[in-house]
Amino acid sequence: MTQLQSSNHGGMGAADPVYAIDIGGSFMKFAASPEPGTVRILDRVETPVGSWPDFLATVSSLIVRHVPSDHRNAALALSIAGLIDPKNGAATSANIPCITGRHLANELEIALGRPVFAANDADCFTLAEANEGVGRGHPVVFCAIMGTGIGGGLAINGRLIRGAGGVTGEWGHGPALNTTVDFGAGDTVFIPRFACGCGQSGCVDTIGGARGMERLHQFLHGSKSTSHEILDAWSGGDPAADRTMTAYLQLVADPLSLVVNITGASIVPVGGGLASEPKLIAALDAAVRKRVLNRFDHPIVIPAIRQDDGGLVGAAVLARQGRVEGHNEGAA
């Protein structure tokens, strides 16, 4: 998923300060990045989700309040809870409806008179992990977001891959189920294609995130539990939870190992709430490494380290890469 750029890059380099805003459906976090790898949060304000003029005014006032006048040309980058089409820079966001259809980077660039870049939040997280996180030094980094649902992003040599429609890395969607889980000793269960919010059925998202784990547990046992309860019971040796997690690990490791084979990733940083479950991530790593063609002698599926500030760190990386590369792909 993806990005956007600037056309005017008035001579600043990678070491110069840049500014970043992490824009979610509830709040915007504004930060300065005085140098690569460092972000300092300066402000947090509510996101005006329903009005484009209010959205513009809020971003402008953050700049006026926090950016010194000698940083007039400093680039600004946004991490947004939404998609950006790499073809034309148009944003789509369910949580921030006023930016849908807006050519976010270009319109803000004109309004603010400085270079502006924008990328999807999972992409910013991927850039953060690839450049300033556990993916540093790995040529191919595939980030897997495992929160309430499933998402992801792909970076090669520290750069985002900005594919068609801005949806690169979306391993959570596409019909993957319609398969049988083998519990051993002839004990098998057929897993159907559950309907997914994207309009298809059988997506990894339907069984892979926290909500998916709960759906799978209910399907196997007919009882409702939260993902925390399932994981706690699994750690405690509960047979029902163990059965759920055996199925879960197969159903998630199968497609994730395919992703590793296709991309050539040597590291899969995991973000989202499930990344804070060490037993789960270690088991997923073992299951993926058993399935991939390359024989890794180290864990590849590991918790990300930019969980808290990944959007801001990644946006700052995007701003610096944009300044140096000076692309304007996606300009409307």
Ligand SMILES: [Zn+2]
């Ligand atoms: Zn789907």
